[in-house]
Amino acid sequence: MEAVILQGLNGLTAAMYIWLVAAGLTIAFGVLGVLNLAHGSLYMLGGFFAFTFFHLLGLNFALSIILAIIAVGICGFLMERFFLRPIYGEALEIQLILTFAFILILDNATRYIWGTAFTLPKMPSLLEGRVHIAGGVFAIYNLFIIATGIAVFAIVWLILDKTWWGKSVRAAASDREMANAVGINIRTLFSTAFIFAAMVAAVGGAVSIPVRVITSGIGGTIIVDAFIVLVIGSLGSLTGAFVAALIIGLVSAYCQLYIPGMQMFVPYLVMAIVLTIRPQGIFGEAR
């Protein structure tokens, strides 16, 4: 019983990383209509920046995370302005290939800048230690990550649902021309939406540094999971992505417990089954 609960918490922790990337992807896709394969690389950049600020420069943990998120926001701005803007409305294949090239570029660039050998930086003392849950031991840091994921979900939902900017974003997502006609500056909105999407993904990478080794190539790994989550939870639905991330996280975690060795295999299987039975995803309306 303890193992079940603990493995469930581990699954939730893994789900949060995927969710943060998937949330960024969903926002970028919903508003800009661009499927950004390099979104996982923005997650990776978040990790590298936080690692630099926290471990190499010795800044405060919270400050390093905030700085890392801002830095990735700047990268997102540059990417949107100079590379994504020319391909809005192009065939999906073109967008996927262009953003795939960004995975190659960012992977190699980070390897060039930061090298390959990495250590886990020392954990901030506040988040160190373990708690006893249901008779088992669970790291506080994992609880912190679950809390971060849920907090980001709440913040994203609040921003999109309650603020003026969020309303413009949703207006542009549902009808770009109409939004333009009522006086929303589409170009600025697209830039800000992509920056926001990049920052959401960066949160995941930044908070992961004390527990997960950040390496070049991690972006390509997490983006595959994020895409699975996106497809299962219906493209463009934030709630769908959140629920699907939980499903994938929990299913993988329990596979590790009951059928070890298959946990790499199962997310793809889940996605293939969902696509075969319900192609529009769990939360989608029929296509």
Added chain:
Amino acid sequence: MSKLKELLMPKSIPSALLLALLVLMFVIPAFGGDYALYLVMSILILCLFSFSVNLLLGYTGLLSFGQAVFYATGAYACGKILQAYPNLLVGIIGGVVISCVLAFILGWFCVRHTRIYFAMITLAFGMMGFSWFVRWRFVGGYYGLTYVPRAPIEIPYLFSISMEPRFAQYYFVLIVSLIAIYLFYRLVHSPLGLSFQGIRDSESRFAFTGISVRNTRLLCFAIAGTYAGLAGVLTTFVELAVSPFASHWATSAGPVIATLLGGMYTFSGPIVGSIVYYLVKDLVVRHTMQWMLPLGIVVVALVLGLRGGIVGALQRSLFPRLGVRFMEGSSNERSDIKH
């Protein structure tokens, strides 16, 4: 026969280039070292793999992230067969047939979807294949398949050709690739090839002709899988080892980039793209290990500036000025060679 005559007695610049390239490839063993042979073999294999991508992407409008799994299946199947029964013919044919069958089975699931969903389900199957190969002890698991014998081409009681000398390997890869390239040329200029393009240009209009869109796509997927499998089989033959990373989706980057470099709506695009890809890689690797970075930059430049690739650019600007037409027409028209 007229095409053969045209090839042997070229009247236009492209066919003269083609003849020169063919002659060059056949005489390379006379003066080139082992590295040159290895390079040409790699180019030919990448070219076949790129055909697989281009048939789906350029001709039928489907972006697959899972082609690497057929490549790896062909490679593993050939390696396993050669270990059990060292006869190259059996290994090659077995590997190709197995990847073709797998492509039919997976294709049945994949072709129900288009666009992003197609890309995602092929990615899912590709990564399922990868996680399977990494764990499967039978094919060496994480360390891959090693000690594949250098098998001869053999028909029992008739003849046996040793594949030990480097030039024999080279000619084998060259001849198999040229046959495959010729068959591909015939395929994309056949009615079936036209129907692939019809689906790409307008699926609904194509459906009105009464031909099943789904079955045509399935056929396309199976042929593409077979070509990827053939590329894998030849890789095993050259390298004598298979790594599970052959089935990782990043392996598909090479052919996609080569196709894009050369121009994805043309027959010759992947060929030109594969040559340029290896030449660029060869140049860059001499200076730095980070060869993916310049490659990525090249792709970004191509997507933003030169969508038709090298062949597309030549077709648009250089050749009309010289007063010649390229061997094949653009994507939307079927043009025979006219002079």
